[in-house]
Amino acid sequence: MYCKGNNVKNLSSYQAVFFDVGGVLLKPNPSVGHIYAQYARPFGYEGNAEDLDIEFRRQWDAMGGIESLGAQSGQSAERQFWRQLVKNVFDPHGGLNNFDRYFATVFDAFKKKECWTIFEDVIQSNILPDLKSAGVTLGVISNWDSRLPATLQNMGLAQYFDFILPSAVIGSAKPDGKIFQEALRLAKVDSDDACHIGDEIRTDVEGARNAGIDSILIDRKDRFSEGYDRKVKSFMDLTV
Structure with a gap:
């Protein structure tokens, strides 16, 4: 998978890809x-x-x-x-x-x-099953609590992930490096072989970068208009 028009290498070339959840995969329904x-x-x-x-x-x-x-x-x-x-x-x-x-x-x-909605582009892009089929290790790194595994299970998404790391369970919240290091340990990969996808500069982009992990910023509403060249507006911009 690659990001059209941005400085992002093929996602399937990574051994592991990590995802944030809120604002990336799920949003409250309706609020x-x-x-x-x-x-x-x-x-x-x-x-x-x-x-x-x-x-x-x-x-x-x-x-x-x-x-x-x-x-x-x-x-x-x-x-x-x-x-x-x-x-x-x-x-x-x-x-x-x-x-x-x-x-x-x-x-x-x-x-x-019923309290959550999966973003349409997550479903339409087929990103999770495609990466899973490509043999990429998938993980969740999210500032969330212990309800997260059950929430993802109820939404039909847990099946795609090899592990789920809620910050309140790990005792480390992004951008702290501990939660990223734990993801690398569970994925059994070096930082150069991983990518993290999130929707915040400080917690996701800078947190991943400080851990030596590549990152992609999902910015559906153009909240961050400049200053980051690994940005997409939709998972549909990531094509197989």
Whole structure:
């Protein structure tokens, strides 16, 4: 596979290719705020989903995202992070009745297929089965929590990956080098023989580069217009 018009060598020439998940393979369906609102109606929420989307983005940035867990790992740490974030989202809107019950419900909901959508170009490009058929080792490197393997399984994507590395399980979040080194170890390849595909400059591109791994930036909305020559707008730009 190659990237048309960009400085990217054939993907099938790598021994291993790693993928980020959020913004690369999957997106919330239809949005985090809509999912929060849907599950919050029985708990007294009468506002709109758009307000929750705005507050979620604000709180995510304020708390530093799942990356803020750093070297912490395990379900206790990740649940504490998410509980505080979700509470912060609803508190400006009057809170919820029986918040702990709501949180347990919505936390589990994000493993379900109906809460996610696979980007169309992931399916249309056939990138995962094509690379798998070519004998390339495929892995996931994602700033995510322990729900990720179940989420990918429910979405029908787990079958393509030889391993899945959620940051909150490893105790290392991109751009930290530990999670990239663990991927290389599991793939049993040197850094020169691997490529990482993600949608963020700092965590994906710079994180991979600092680990000696080539990278490709997926930038569907032209968020990063200049300064990186290994960029594609769609997996359809990667052809067999």
